[in-house]
Amino acid sequence: MDAKTHSPSAHDRPLPLLAKPAARLAAIEEGRNATSKQRRPRKPASSAAARSTLFWVHSDPQSVSGGTREETLKRIRSHVMSEHNRKKRLENTKRYNNKPWKNLAFQPVESTPSTASSDRSQHSPVDTTSSQSSQDTTPERDGVQFSACVQPKQATKNASVLPARVPMGSVSPPQDRYYPVKAPDPWAYLGQGSKDPFDMMPVALSDRMLRHLQHFLCDLTRAAYPLQRHSKSKLQSHWASLVQTDPAPLHACICCAASNLAVMSGDLPLVDPTKRWSSPLVFDSFQHRGETIRLVNQGLSDPARASSDALIAAVSILITIEIASGNPDHLKIHLAGLRQMVALRENLADVAPDIRFQISWTDIRVSCLTLTKPIFPFVRYARPSQLPNLVPDRNAPTTASRLLSLTQIPGILGDALVEIIYDLLELTLYGEWVKSGTLYSQELLSEETEDYFNTEVLYVEYSLHNDRYTETGALKGDSSIEGCVRLACLLFHNTTIWGFYPQMAVVFPRPIIALRNALESTILSGSYVLCRDLLIWLLFIGACSAPPYFAERSYFVSELASAVSLHGLQSWQELRALLLGFFYVDRCYMIPCRELWDEIQMVQQRR
Template sequence: MTSSISATFLVFDSKTGPQSENSRVVYCPSKDAAVQWPKCVRRGRPRKNLQGKRHTPCRPSKDVDVTSKQCYGFVDCSKGRQANDADTRKFVRAHVMHNHRRQKRRLQDMEIGKHPDGGDTVVVGLERPPIPSPERWSRDPFDSFPIEMQPHMHDLLCLYTSAAADYLYPIEAYWGFNPTQKIWVPLALTDPALLSSILFSSQQFEAKMNGRKERPSAINHMMQAIRALNQRLQDPLREISDSTIAAVAGLALTEQSSGRQENWRVHMRGIERMVEMRGGMSTFKHNLILYDKLCRADICGSIYSLSKPYLQMDRRAQQPQALQVCHATERALAPGFQALHNDHGLDSQFLHILYEVHSVTRALNTVDPPKSEVIPLMLRGRIRAIQYGLLSGEDYGTDASGGQLLKACRLSILLYVGIIQKEFLALPMSPQLIDRLKGCLQVESFTTDSKRALRLWLLFLAGSLVLDPVERSWFVCSLAEAASQLCLSNWCEARVLLEDFAWVAKIQDKSGRDMWGEAMRMRGIIQE
């Protein structure tokens, strides 16, 4: 629907408009319609001495209205003359800068025209010289890691200094000492190979504790550590450094705990060669933490396969000189082993190991370890001496009666020192070791009370480490039978007998009580 009303136009003018015959145009006179715009004043730095300075005829005054859009000025430069007048030079510079800015704006307009589809708003960046950034200051001042860290790597590093530290160094934890936080992590911050090895170990530990499969990121950490080590082997100065040896030892330990013993053997052969280049294990006495890491990597695979360790050494040469003096005065046997020695006679070399075991057990059973005079690193060295003495000794395969007893004693001590160090937490016993234990625990070989007590102690140690349900049921049934032979009726009586050999309550009581409960339930089922 269209409207029949015609539009009316209003024209405002300061003067009276002509009388139009068209009724649709109306002129509205107004005296106030004349608008006077202010003069255009140039902005910028003010000129000096505006009142006393005269304008030169070659430059027009800024106060005079210029009707033309362009202002021309003439400068006499004929015959090589240069303008010496200050105003003339300033006038020339001004025109040069005007032309420069005009050319710059034209280039910017051309750049905008090249992107017609770029949207309504186009931001043109100004040309600025880059901020100087020397190489040594071009990195984050708070980033002190030798490799590029991802968020999950920080979590793994935190796990290594907390939960993994209690597993790796449980003895030192009783004295409030954390070697992972005090020694290994600071050293890893200066070494990419060691840091990658620690991240690999931490991620494997996390997967083992949570029952997960190996993650691809763990393999990446391992490969990164191996690449860094291969590059370092080309440098004679860093080939056998402490951090390099520690990185290889960490890889060997983690590979063995992951069930890849062939890789462990490869790493141990490399460690053996590097230790020989350094002059033997005696050169690491000044660094007990690194010394223990080498021993741990060597022993973990040797116990699993019941083979001799790669780093062969004399047991007395392993220990600091101060320990060799004090050990001579600690000639005491545990009551259970003393009864065995009285009844059957034990080897003199094995007796020395038993002296050490009894001394270590008393140190660990201290009520307040931090207030005692025991040094945890020295105590750890004595435990390593026990393990090397057992693994470097005679073969376990003899069938003689006396040899069977000695084999049972040696296996029991190996299990005991591994339990108090939590070495079987991530690495279970091998089938070969379980078969050896079952072979030497046959009831026909334990005819006296002292032997039966030893058998009970060994069943408690081995049964707490077996994870397979079928194998564990065998140890539980044998434990119920041994308890009946010794007329043990409750856990307290069994615990007293265990303490006669070697028992650390704060470490072994929980698993021992669980084994006793299963044995009593099994005995009740058998009697029914």
């Protein structure tokens, strides 16, 4: 064989890198079998003795080879685990100290640190129920959901510098803590969150905006039609579609709701204009009013949107808001603008029925506030053909009977007012049946009948305001029996149907003041010598409509005491029996009648 065939193979070659001296092997073996030595106590943290024994890994070229040795990796793992265990001990101690039941006789079994650690590894959210101590620097956790803490292994894997080991009993710096990470709100993925989960609104809604919008859609829309049984959901759907398509009616509805709440709380009308920002409701009302005006002016610059239902509805609601603020100058500006916008349509009947109802309601409320003639023509519905004659209840045979008997006397009541009295009588009977829940006929429960009578509510009040003027527009005057009866019917209508008086008397005081002035002149002229019962009813309606702090109420009560004494009434039952011959319902006037009788007795005793 040649030299190639007799050369040693690779298995026969020596391994000098793995070979070690026998003495060194024996020392290593002896070190493994020996018991672990007791660790020396750590020196106090001062100067160089407190410095960490760790070093930069994979950043210094000279330490690259030493950083992957087994003993170096052991030191790293030992440091990380000791930090991890120290933090767990601190967390468990803090949790135990903050337990409210730790001083009780019975204490629930606490989980061991290992169990708690395993539970946290299985569940991603961290337990955030423990309260914070005064020294805790953890961020606020109230009402916030957190995800899992960053694990130490993950931290050492991603970090290039290992944190220094902190002695027991000391507080680690904030940057070395493993803070829980705030999880995103699930509603953040759905539009505007829980307020608008499907992103239907044209603008983002805050909490207060949402509450005001809910008050408008759920409360104010139900009060829009006073005699409704079928129109609740339909009216809510109508306004909900408007606020979703255009931001102008959205801000107008929010402003209307805030103004309504401000009126109910007594913040509106403003007594002191310098305190308009002291109430959040007044602030929201003025803020969204300004935004509505800006959006309406922006929409009026577009000919395609100038006469849209959304802008007309927004301006109509703005007028309602100005009614609550009691500013006649702003009312005239908005009414003129609304009239021009409606004029762009062919006629008022071309507007959607619900928006037309809002326009008529606003126009009539302005007339009640300023005691002027309505500016918009009224679109009256035809009487349903299947509507039967209303059968009166046990009090109905006498309801308005005495008032209607005055129509037989020439020159006392005009033909237009007599027709209004008949319409008001039918509306009062239907309204009391609806509000008492005693409707007997299926025809009276139909949606067509309901729409007809809800429109009649506005038409009767429209006719009462319009009857104060002649065909040429001249004011007839209220200083007559007809004028006093007209004003009393207006107050009765707004009390029994809308419930405005006496609660909203501060907003609509003009009819009360006008009735007082008309009664003063007619009583002095002796107009009620032959009909003192009519005078008693007029004074009774005025006294029940005016709140106690109105000066007009004192006048009504004083004159009523004199009229009752002259008529010879001895009890409140006799007073009630007399009032049943006019417009009177126990639902609204029974309690005021008894209270008013007590006041009359006190006035008579003082005399």
